[in-house]
Amino acid sequence: MIIKSMRLKNIRTYEEEEVKFPEGIILFEGGIGAGKSTLLLAIEFALFGIGNEKGTTLLSIGKNSGHVELTFEAGGKDVRVFRSLERNRRSAGTLHQGTIVPASVKQGECWVEVDGARTSYSPKEMKENILKVLSYNEPADPKAKSVIFRYAVYTPQEEMKEILSQPPDLRLQTIRKALRIEEYKIAMENARNIAADLRRNAAIIRDGAKRLPEVQKEIKATEEELPRLEAELRQVEKEVGRIQEEIEALKAELDRHRSEQLKYAKDAEDVQNIDVDLQNVRSQIAGRRADISKHKRRLEELHARIETLQQVKEPAMSEADVEMMLAQAKASLSEYDSEIGKLKADVERMRTLVEGGFCPTCNRPIDGTEYGAHLHEAQEKYEDAKKMRQATYDRIKELEDIKKTIINYENNKKELNALKENVTNTEDWIFDSEQRLSDAEDQEKKLLARRLKAIDAAKRYEEVKAEYEDCNQKIKDKERDSKRQLERKAKLEQEMATATLNMEHLRAEADRLEAELRRAERLSWHSEWLVKYFAAALERIELTVMNTVRREFEEEFSRWFSYLVEDPSKGVRIDEDFTPLVTQDSYEQELNNLSGGERTSLALAYRLALNRVVQRSSSIGTDLLILDEPTDGFSKDQIGKLGDLLRELQLRQAVIVSHERELEGAVDHIFRIHKEGGKSKVFPAMA
Ligand SMILES: Nc1ncnc2c1ncn2[C@@H]1O[C@H](COP(=O)(O)OP(=O)(O)O)[C@@H](O)[C@H]1O
Ligand SMILES: [Mg+2]
Secondary structure, three states: OEEEEEEEEEEOOEEEEEEEOOOEEEEEEEOOOOOHHHHHHHHHHHHHOOOOOOHHHOEOOOOOEEEEEEEEEEOOEEEEEEEEEEEOOOOOOEEEOOEEEOOOEEEEEEEEEEOOEEEEEOHHHHHHHHHHHOOOOOOOOOOOOOHHHHHHHEEOOOHHHHHHHOOHHHHHHHHHHHOOOHHHHHHHHHHHHHHHHHHHHHHHHHHHOOOHHHHHHHHHHHHHHHHHHHHHHHHHHHHHHHHHHHHHHHHHHHHHHHHHHHHHHHHHHHHHHHHHHHHHHHHHHHHHHHHHHHHHHHHHHHHHHHHHHHHOOOOOOOHHHHHHHHHHHHHHHHHHHHHHHHHHHHHHHHHHHHHHOEOOOOOOEOOHHHHHHHHHHHHHHHHHHHHHHHHHHHHHHHHHHHHHHHHHHHHHHHHHHHHHHHHHHHHHHHHHHHHHHHHHHHHHHHHHHHHHHHHHHHHHHHHHHHHHHHHHHHHHHHHHHHHHHHHHHHHHHHHHHHHHHHHHHHHHHHHHHHHHHHHHHHHHHHHHHHHHHHHHHHHHHHHHHHHHHHHHHHHHHHHHHHHHOOOOOEEEEEOOOOOEEEEEOOEEEOHHHOOHHHHHHHHHHHHHHHHHHHHHHOOOOOOEEEEEOOOOOOOHHHHHHHHHHHHHOOOOEEEEEEOOHHHHHHOOEEEEEEEEOOEEEEEEEOO
16 A cells, blocks of 8 residues: 545644655654644544544544545555544533533544545445455454554554553563454354354254154154054955945845836736726626616516507597597587577577567467467477487597597507517617626626736735845945945045154154254264364464464564664564563663663564564555654664665655654655644655
């Protein structure tokens, strides 16, 4: 790294300043409190922030914000970093024993510009980034600045001599830290801690895998159980098959019974029809028989009547004769009736004449005797006529009776004929009916025969039905059996599936536990390796590194010491703890007895040796060195030698801060720092 320029704003005694850093050996020279160290602190702040220091260290008292902008070259790149400081505005500061303690300060905006590309960061990110840009391989601790920078590049003023007066263990720690040898120890401790962790984990894992033998036992038991279940399942399957076959056979038998049953059922069903037919036929027979006997009775009646009618005699006269005589008699009767009329009138008239005694016509009296005779005669005539009429009348009556007898006879004759025809018809009917009766009786016989057969069929039907039901029952029983066996089969299959699944789980579990045990084994082995090999190797490496470093350090240390102190009788070395020892003619010399210049030389040689060793061990190169007041107590001669020494180091850039004007002759570039009215200014001067 080479510093190119730096701009300050409100940093301690600097209000606004820009300094351009050339290459070569640069001296910043000025009086005490001029602001020399401030420049170096500003460089470190620009790179690594405030670290564990307070922000108030750098921000000018009375200012609320300030910043540093540093331009440098690293790894062939131009880098610009900017960091600002800001005072906490909320408190204006506190009064302490009559003075104001300024308010706290924190880091503000910061950015990095690499080859012109600017990126803003948080202070923490910024530090990580700068370490990367500088290729400083160290942890980015935001609470500290860079260890590499502190020991390889920049030695703050107060640390120059401090290293000599430090107690040995603290010094050793500082050196180990600077050389990062401490990290071996940390690594060893970490390795041991990790090893312990691994052992503990291994123990926990082993404990967790304790049940492996139990799981293995369970696996064995399940392995034995499975074939047993399998065999039982095969047995049940066979049984199911057998029952199924039996059921099939029974079903075929059932079908046979059913068709047989159907057949008989059809025949048996006929009994009722036959009975109906039989009833019909029988009532027909009965009806016919009744009809026939009724007709036979009628026939007898007809014969009897015919007998009777046949006995009636034929009349002597014909009806026409009787009619003729009856007409004559009726004519006579009407003649008699008119004669009787006349005779009755004559009687009346005579009686009137007789009784009156005169003639109504001629009105003359009449002879009574004569007319009495006349009257008597007339009465006799009248009576005779009446008798005659009566006889005629009786004759008519008699003729009419004869007529009636003749008509009657005729009628009988007609009836007889009708009866005879009736007899023929009836006889025909009876014949016909008897024929039918005989047919019906035949039918009855046939029906009875069929009925017998049907009854037989019904009996057979019942038998077959019983067989059918028996068969059906058997099927049901077998099906129940089959169901039972199927249930058993399902149960066995379930058991097998469960056992198989269980087995898988168990095997997986066993595998897992075995893997766990292997893991525990590996962890134990790692743990052992870490302690026995890794930590031991680290220890050896540490020792080797330490020895190498000490040797190198001692070489550098004595080289720079003898460079600065030209006294061949004096020599330096370091002990185990890097405590510097001065020898005078092979006698150890107390450090307190050294002259001021010798002490400064010792300190500078020690710091330079440390710088060089750290530079080498962190491989950051040797182009930049920054020293703050390295010449305290030096003689003129020694100051001159410092210049030679710096040239001997072959640095690209060395920044020396000193109040020593004498150094001016030993450097390439001089800057003078003046402080006026509390404000520092930097002025370049001719070397
Ligand atoms: N926060 C601050 N604000 C203003 N001045 C400060 C602050 N801190 C220290 N100073 C002063 O800055 C001056 C320069 O200090 P420094 O650079 O260390 O001087 P030197 O040139 O001796 O190395 C000193 O007078 C110191 O008291
Ligand atoms: Mg100083």
